[in-house]
Every structure is written in C-alpha cells, then in structure tokens.
Amino acid sequence: MSRPVASGNLLLDVPARLADEQFTDLISAPGVRITRIVSTGHATDWQQAEEDEWVLVLQGSGTLRFAPDDRQLVLVQGDWCHIPAGVRHRVEETDARQPTVWLVLHFGGGA
C-alpha cells in the first residue's frame, strides 16, 4: 500500500496582516522539511542553523542580510537563495504593501 498523494496551493489562504509570521509545515520527513512562511512586514533576529536552508519568494519581497560581510540580498518573486548551515543571517525587512510568501526547505541536518 503506497502512501497517499497530497496537494495544496501556496498562494491560497494568505493572511493579509499577521501579528507574528505564520509557519505551515507541508512536509516533514527524515532530513527534509518543507515549510510555507507568510510575512507581513516582519523582520527576524539574527539566526544560524545547523541545517542548510533553501528559500524561495513566491509573492511579495524580502531582504536578507548576511554576516560577517554584511552582504544584503533583496529577493522578489521567483528569487531563491541557498543559505548553507552555519551562515549567520537575518530577514531585515519584508514587503510592507502585500504579504510575502516564502517556501523554505531545510535539509542536511537534523531537520
């Protein structure tokens, strides 16, 4: 008996305004986690993960900041970024005019 096929849409049920960023896990399997994140103008603290992170912007926009070189990266629709484990980074800002929808994939660690 095979496991069932699952499906959904990342651009549906996107809240217009959130107190905190919204995290929805789509897949959680050994070594891999797929999550949708919705930000409405949010920023994050500095973070550094033990897993690799691959992010994609589906709607809206977000600005990433990396340490120690202070590099900035603005992501718009279709833009992806691979953040290897151990790279210190933060989301500096997200679109203030519309919700930003991220697809985030964690892999390669204890994900």
Add this chain to the structure above:
Amino acid sequence: MSRPVASGNLLLDVPARLADEQFTDLISAPGVRITRIVSTGHATDWQQAEEDEWVLVLQGSGTLRFAPDDRQLVLVQGDWCHIPAGVRHRVEETDARQPTVWLVLHFGGGA
C-alpha cells in the same frame, strides 16, 4: 570557512519553446535534489521513483495522472503536490500557450 551563499531566479531565462524538457539542478546534496524543469507543452511517460517527489508549479500549468486509480490532478500557479516514492504517475500535458516552470524536490531515497 563556511560555504558560500548562492542565489538565482526561477522565472528568468525561461525558453519559450523547447524540443525536450529542460532540467536544471539547483541543489544536489546527500538525500536532497532541487531541480527546475521547464516544459513547453510536453508530456512524460509513466514513471515510478524510489525517492519521494515534491513538485510546485511557478508558472503555466500541468496535468498529472496517477495509477492505478487513474486520478487526475491539474496544477496551476502555486499548486504543489507530494508524490511518495513508488506512486506511478505521469505528466499528461502541460500548458500549450506558455512555458510551465516546475520546482521539483527529490528526497528520501538515493537522491
């Protein structure tokens, strides 16, 4: 020394017409592979993988067909589908009017 941050855009450099589907690997790591596929009206043969497959349509549309129950699933922008290892399926058709851009994640096998 940490590995470098990499980035790109899935919606840039999308060919308008292709003889064969175009496969571009973005990440290839132990247990995880992230690939962009561009289809311009293509269909595929029946396939059955030893890895799980997670697909997302970023642009265009595609119709998946599953065996043995003959279930059909039409995917448009933002739609995702998790196809567990061993589930027999094919791409029955893709958008004839515009290129279809897929993000495909293989995981959980010998990816």
